[in-house]
Amino acid sequence: MFNFMSPFSDQAIIFNFTSIQRKTIWQIAAQRFQILKSEMNASATVGVGTCLSTSKPLSIGLTPVPICLLRRRRRCLMIGAETEVELAASEAQPASRRLILLRHAKSSWQHPSLRDHDRPLSKTGRVDAVTVSRKLQRMGWIPQLILCRETLNIMQEEARGFLEAEVHFISSYYSIAAMDGQTAEHLQRTICHYSRDELFTIMCMGHNRGWEEAASMFTGASVELKTCNAALLEAPGKSWEEAFAVAGYGGWKLQGIVTPSSNL
Structure with missing residues (x-):
């Protein structure tokens, strides 16, 4: 059993994976998060948003985006990556x-x-x-x-x-x-x-x-x-x-x- 603290969450997330699978999960989630940021930045026309919980500039568009939403999104990305690893592992096993x-x-x-x-x-x-x-x-x-x-x-x-x-x-x-x-x-x-x-x-x-x-x-x-x-x-x-x-x-x-x- 492996416990880690997500940098986008205040709570520990627990996964039961090997070190290789955990590394794969992080890689997939990081790639997805970068794609998300790129898409949101591309949709912005002018100005910068303001992070509501930290009052720090965040270049993701005109509409202020609370950091809690990014945390939820990050969590979803991690879960999605976890599912992909599980599916890949199951497909590798003979039925x-x-x-x-x-x-x-x-x-x-x-x-x-x-x-x-x-x-x-x-x-x-x-x-x-x-x-x-x-x-x-x-x-x-x-x-x-x-x-x-x-x-x-x-x-x-x-x-x-x-x-x-x-x-x-x-x-x-x-x-x-x-x-x-x-x-x-x-x-x-x-x-x-x-x-x-x-x-x-x-x-x-x-x-x-x-x-x-x-x-x-x-x-x-x-x-x-x-x-x-x-x-x-x-x-x-x-x-x-x-x-x-x-x-x-x-x-x-x-x-x-x-x-x-x-x-x-």
Whole structure:
């Protein structure tokens, strides 16, 4: 934390910046202040103004300008310079990519003749899907792109933020989840295929054992996903391709696991 007294203010201004950033702030503010003075002097036609608080001549035009106004202007210039430095610093940092791996909610067995991936959600499964979708929305983990099979409709009905997501139905997600060691690579390929740089949060919905396996491989941790559990993964990258290339297997950060019963 760095404290300094502005020469145009009677109060200390506090900024939390590095020495290089503080120097940049001063340079930008000084340049802006000089431009302001030049513009005001150029607008004057004759005479000089008088500083009201000091009674000293000030060559900035016919109208007397109180020094307090210059102090306010100086403050604004400093804040503007501060913002420019913050923006430049943020642009230099790679954006985070957030991946939600959601295991399919519990299915109904009322129709035994249906294939496993054709079965509708059970009553419990529907309740769990609603609960998890609302929790994700409250946490700000709202997907911009959803790659899935079932479960989606009920989640979109209950979490309005999900309605804005782009959706692609991936038929291979069911079969690939049953193959040992295949899911993580398949997810990476489909995500990179359907994603764009401006999409920062993607949700993939599927089944075990593949979803647990993929979450564990991406994070390097032992991840357990029960029905309708969502693993929240994050990695830096200006694109999804870069995030996967930099993080690789084991480099994604596990931010948490959202469950229907978790206190979130």
